[in-house]
Amino acid sequence: MRILVTGGGTGGHIYPALAFIRYVEKLQPDAKFLYVGTHRGLENKIVPESGIPFKTIKIQGFKRSLSLDNVKTVQLFLKSIKRAKEIIREFKPDVVIGTGGYVSGAVVYAAAKLKIPTIVHEQNSVPGITNKFLSRYVDRVAICFPDAAQYFPAKKTVLVGNPRAQEVVTSGKSEVLQEYQLNPDQPTVLIFGGSQGALKINQAVASALPQFAKKDYQVLYASGERYYADLQKTLTGQTASNLSIQPYIKNMTDVMANVDLLIGRAGATSIAEFTALGLPAILIPSPYVTNDHQTKNAQSLVAVGAVKMITDAELSADNLVAAVDEIMGDAELKETMAQASKKEGIPDAAERLLHLVNQII
The missing domain is CATH 3.40.50.2000 (Glycogen Phosphorylase B;)
Incomplete structure (x- = not known):
């Protein structure tokens, strides 16, 4: 052929x-x-x-x-x-x-x-x-x-x-979180704004890190190369064992298979990946894409209960932490979202x- x-x-x-x-x-x-x-x-x-x-x-x-x-x-x-x-x-x-x-x-x-x-x-x-x-x-x-x-x-x-979904489902449970100085046995939230990062997400997460540091779940945040250096300067002296900040995650599909909640933009590839794995998500659609298609991508998953959505304009440290706490603190809600996500995956x-x-x- x-x-x-x-x-x-x-x-x-x-x-x-x-x-x-x-x-x-x-x-x-x-x-x-x-x-x-x-x-x-x-x-x-x-x-x-x-x-x-x-x-x-x-x-x-x-x-x-x-x-x-x-x-x-x-x-x-x-x-x-x-x-x-x-x-x-x-x-x-x-x-x-x-x-x-x-x-x-x-x-x-x-x-x-x-x-x-x-x-x-x-x-x-x-x-x-x-x-x-x-x-x-x-x-x-x-x-x-x-x-x-x-x-x-x-x-x-x-x-x-x-087709990206079919690659992701071959990833399984592993010790990959150890590569990011995190505990593979602790509930984990993955946050990323795409390969280049996203300014509004970066600002909200940077402000939210002191609150995340007090939680019983872990946070792995990929800031994007362009924001990483400035973020490190901002957080000098503000470290915690349940937080890992990286410029980029090269083995993203393996990491996705080992976390409990995903937070990020609503691009089609990312959605294909996390729904194939049956991950619940909090989506923050980019308002800068043609026809606002990311919002519509996210809304289709909100409608079936697979994700929560926060608009870019509404995003803040407080409402981000509140949304994460709501899902991570409610095992039944998290499982319901995971099942809905799995049903939408192909x-x-x-x-x-x-x-x-x-x-x-």
């Missing part, structure tokens, strides 16, 4: 694609892959490091206001389609899968025009403009949230989930996506 994958710009588009590739490689070692991205996107660094063949095309997004840049965008889009067709003809894929971002728009559209079987994978509850556009041309639309179905043609749309997402591929090729 020859599979061309395209998607870029953010980790939310890249990591599901890589998880799917790794899953297929285990089942079919002779499968061939090609990843097409842009030279400026995050994929330009992440994909080559994964050892997957990688090619780029040049493209940019539309401005939301009237701009002469949009004329250049149209010109680049047309050129990128031509280049994408050249790459497709050279690689000869059996299927082309787009996971989002402007680059997938050109590549998947080109593949559809060449009559190559195509799939778009939408990670969020509210789709972006690229996948809405592509849904008219592709063979199948794979979604991760049931709420997303309303935006796509019903006959093409299938609930698949996020731990066989990569398998479902591969099944969809086999249907159309």
